[in-house]
Amino acid sequence: MSNTPDTVVRAYLAEHRAAFLQDLAEWLRIPSVSADPAHAPDVRRSAQWLADKLTETGFPVAEVWETGTQEAPGAPAVYAEWPCGDAAAPTVLVYGHHDVQPAAREDGWHTDPFEPTTVGNRLYARGAADDKGQVFFHALGVRAHLAATGRTAPAVNLKLLIEGEEESGSPNFPALLHAHRDRLACDVVIVSDTGMWSEDTPTVCTGMRGLAECQIDLYGPDQDIHSGSFGGAVPNPATEAARLAAALHDEDRRVTLPGFYDGIVELTDRERELIAELPFDEKRWLGAAHSHGTLGESGYSTLERIWARPTAEVNGIGGGYQGPGGKTIVPSSAQLKLSFRLVAGQDAERIQDTLRQWVADRLPAGIRHEITFTGSTRPCLTPLDHPALTSLARAMGRAFGQEIRFTREGGSGPAADLQDVLGAPVLFLGISVPSDGWHAPNEKVELDLLLKGAESAAHLWADLAATYAGGPAARA
Amino acid sequence: MSNTPDTVVRAYLAEHRAAFLQDLAEWLRIPSVSADPAHAPDVRRSAQWLADKLTETGFPVAEVWETGTQEAPGAPAVYAEWPCGDAAAPTVLVYGHHDVQPAAREDGWHTDPFEPTTVGNRLYARGAADDKGQVFFHALGVRAHLAATGRTAPAVNLKLLIEGEEESGSPNFPALLHAHRDRLACDVVIVSDTGMWSEDTPTVCTGMRGLAECQIDLYGPDQDIHSGSFGGAVPNPATEAARLAAALHDEDRRVTLPGFYDGIVELTDRERELIAELPFDEKRWLGAAHSHGTLGESGYSTLERIWARPTAEVNGIGGGYQGPGGKTIVPSSAQLKLSFRLVAGQDAERIQDTLRQWVADRLPAGIRHEITFTGSTRPCLTPLDHPALTSLARAMGRAFGQEIRFTREGGSGPAADLQDVLGAPVLFLGISVPSDGWHAPNEKVELDLLLKGAESAAHLWADLAATYAGGPAARA
Numbered sequence: 001m002s003n004t005p006d007t008v009v010r011a012y013l014a015e016h017r018a019a020f021l022q023d024l025a026e027w028l029r030i031p032s033v034s035a036d037p038a039h040a041p042d043v044r045r046s047a048q049w050l051a052d053k054l055t056e057t058g059f060p061v062a063e064v065w066e067t068g069t070q071e072a073p074g075a076p077a078v079y080a081e082w083p084c085g086d087a088a089a090p091t092v093l094v095y096g097h098h099d100v101q102p103a104a105r106e107d108g109w110h111t112d113p114f115e116p117t118t119v120g121n122r123l124y125a126r127g128a129a130d131d132k133g134q135v136f137f138h139a140l141g142v143r144a145h146l147a148a149t150g151r152t153a154p155a156v157n158l159k160l161l162i163e164g165e166e167e168s169g170s171p172n173f174p175a176l177l178h179a180h181r182d183r184l185a186c187d188v189v190i191v192s193d194t195g196m197w198s199e200d201t202p203t204v205c206t207g208m209r210g211l212a213e214c215q216i217d218l219y220g221p222d223q224d225i226h227s228g229s230f231g232g233a234v235p236n237p238a239t240e241a242a243r244l245a246a247a248l249h250d251e252d253r254r255v256t257l258p259g260f261y262d263g264i265v266e267l268t269d270r271e272r273e274l275i276a277e278l279p280f281d282e283k284r285w286l287g288a289a290h291s292h293g294t295l296g297e298s299g300y301s302t303l304e305r306i307w308a309r310p311t312a313e314v315n316g317i318g319g320g321y322q323g324p325g326g327k328t329i330v331p332s333s334a335q336l337k338l339s340f341r342l343v344a345g346q347d348a349e350r351i352q353d354t355l356r357q358w359v360a361d362r363l364p365a366g367i368r369h370e371i372t373f374t375g376s377t378r379p380c381l382t383p384l385d386h387p388a389l390t391s392l393a394r395a396m397g398r399a400f401g402q403e404i405r406f407t408r409e410g411g412s413g414p415a416a417d418l419q420d421v422l423g424a425p426v427l428f429l430g431i432s433v434p435s436d437g438w439h440a441p442n443e444k445v446e447l448d449l450l451l452k453g454a455e456s457a458a459h460l461w462a463d464l465a466a467t468y469a470g471g472p473a474a475r476a
Numbered sequence: 477m478s479n480t481p482d483t484v485v486r487a488y489l490a491e492h493r494a495a496f497l498q499d500l501a502e503w504l505r506i507p508s509v510s511a512d513p514a515h516a517p518d519v520r521r522s523a524q525w526l527a528d529k530l531t532e533t534g535f536p537v538a539e540v541w542e543t544g545t546q547e548a549p550g551a552p553a554v555y556a557e558w559p560c561g562d563a564a565a566p567t568v569l570v571y572g573h574h575d576v577q578p579a580a581r582e583d584g585w586h587t588d589p590f591e592p593t594t595v596g597n598r599l600y601a602r603g604a605a606d607d608k609g610q611v612f613f614h615a616l617g618v619r620a621h622l623a624a625t626g627r628t629a630p631a632v633n634l635k636l637l638i639e640g641e642e643e644s645g646s647p648n649f650p651a652l653l654h655a656h657r658d659r660l661a662c663d664v665v666i667v668s669d670t671g672m673w674s675e676d677t678p679t680v681c682t683g684m685r686g687l688a689e690c691q692i693d694l695y696g697p698d699q700d701i702h703s704g705s706f707g708g709a710v711p712n713p714a715t716e717a718a719r720l721a722a723a724l725h726d727e728d729r730r731v732t733l734p735g736f737y738d739g740i741v742e743l744t745d746r747e748r749e750l751i752a753e754l755p756f757d758e759k760r761w762l763g764a765a766h767s768h769g770t771l772g773e774s775g776y777s778t779l780e781r782i783w784a785r786p787t788a789e790v791n792g793i794g795g796g797y798q799g800p801g802g803k804t805i806v807p808s809s810a811q812l813k814l815s816f817r818l819v820a821g822q823d824a825e826r827i828q829d830t831l832r833q834w835v836a837d838r839l840p841a842g843i844r845h846e847i848t849f850t851g852s853t854r855p856c857l858t859p860l861d862h863p864a865l866t867s868l869a870r871a872m873g874r875a876f877g878q879e880i881r882f883t884r885e886g887g888s889g890p891a892a893d894l895q896d897v898l899g900a901p902v903l904f905l906g907i908s909v910p911s912d913g914w915h916a917p918n919e920k921v922e923l924d925l926l927l928k929g930a931e932s933a934a935h936l937w938a939d940l941a942a943t944y945a946g947g948p949a950a951r952a
Contacts, residue, residue, distance in 0.1 A: 326689040
């Protein structure tokens, strides 16, 4: 048997698996819960632990970066850098996070969430999959890459940015990116904070939806008034809130905001074919959704609806009397909380402007309103034929020994900030599977898949270097 | 100047005004707040006070009636009866209530709500207008009637039923009516618990709207789910609640429930003329409604909308996240509280059946629902040409020295129970004006109007006796 890069990588991983897992367990024991101020020292300890470990791995630069402001400090991030030495080599930035969701034994954990426990192929711990495991496989992966290529530095300029408050909504992340924009400059971003379709169907995520959120407050009478004495002759803000929410969709459940679908990047026939080929089990999917039926924009499948179609969702509606029994009033006010999931080609600001006008146009005299836009995240999407995506699928294909398929994420995340601020395409290298239980008790990671993650990374750097060798033109 | 009945009545009232007001003040000092269990002894004391006073007035029968059950006793009512002695005379039942709304000095009262205070022509006290004042003018009225006619008993068989828990929703009233149906039998019911258009425009109310209330609970996912991971592909109960509420009205703000308007007693041209002639000031009306615009069924004026047209009102709507900021969920459930004001010719049960079907037809698969009907009140309406109504308008016209106009009430009340159980037309003899402040701090009654009430009653019994003298045929 010849010493191909694949066999060298596999041998390296087998040899270092035990030490890798021992190190990971040490990191998982640090309860870096960013949401809980009491754990702030742990989050800091986690950052320092990672920086030290990356130095030990060989990264010539490994720093703990402060975030936030002096008045409102954020949790520290970790930045590491390992230059290739070749000026023509592409630069890759790996994104992940070292903070974790809260966890307590009494939430239903079978073992201590901060005492990693291995059962067969599974490692149970808070953060095992989300996201320490998926960050840490890069430390192993880059060493395997060096072993397989005989290099002393990676084939790409490798940068890591590991955030410390992703589980708290990444409040300081855009500012951090802007502040360090020059040092973070890169050709490709690899996000390792997502999952795959399943253990049997390894996949690469190619995009996430964006998000625009707003609240609409409607005011009618200055106080609740008697529905007998006045009802039927004055506008009712609860009725108007309902009419707005209802008017957001037509009978085909398409969003009715003018121009909402204008300019969006439509699914190609090939993408629809690939999605249709995925082994989708609607009954299982409904179970995961805790739902009892599917409903959405007509003409699209469930996966297309959540991955590639924009939505308008009523997150909350309220107005008038909501206690037990009845109360015959025309309520004084009502409120709508809406969110729009956006896809590539849509612009949150344009939709906000449209919505502002649309709401104003639909409300009758006697109803005053306020719209508050509470935040937005851009969508991101990498075309299926992007060379870097091809590299990633090829590297993973070597690790998994099968063709890699493509998925998207319906949710929204800081990946879009990376794409926006750094101006680089964002790819997703994640090996978590739906049963891993992110944010839930008994979070786990499949150890074999964790090693496949390291193996994918080990192949990826050389592949990307080759892909980008043709210079910027090849990087389209 | 000849001793006409009118001058005798007026002289009688002038002579007894001071004693009448002194007695009324004594009654108003009893805080008969039915909503507050701590005041139960006061409600009982109030009932006994009235029964004693009616005995003193001359009623041969004056009883305190218990209500409710042994397990859940209600507040006592007062029943009094003064037979005419003439078997052919009509029987009239006067309805009012002796309980009052809660009141406390700190709510904004300028004087103690239970220490009646006279300022010029106004008597301030909780219950002054709603409803002790309007009940008690009947005690004075019947004595004036005897004085003017020289009779020792009224010209009609006069019955009084004065409820003790109207301000608590009359929970035991229908049962009380059924239990005493035989003793309460009558040809006409006179409700003295309403008001007039204004001091300058004395009016008789000819009807009240009915009411049907319901709650619709909608259930989607078994728990709130992530709007990114699942949104756009599963039904959202908040959206469906909004779609139901919005679909209740068309663009002309007509209620869309199938058959909703079928069989209703439409306003006659004459009634619309009379309504249009009332000195309606929209700006003032909007002030009373605390509202900033009018809106309702197209083709009808504001007064027509609240008096003579049925409505569908959203009293409450709720679902999903209603706290500060946003939460990107598809909510698990949502709720609608609806009420329908009904007009003569509409049937609450038929509307409930229609609604049940309508809701079931409109909800998508994956949304489970429950409808709970929480109560209904029938509408009541006396035609403008009803002989008893003509009598009442004539009697009031003599008291007020001007033509009496006609109004309706948009609200719903126990009057409908009286009409239903006793099978008699219900007329409204009320002298309160909008500024009296029912249920509000500084409730008052205009003393001159209170005396006009007594004067109207003094003329009414003789007029009704004459009207009904022709026998049942004349009573159509």
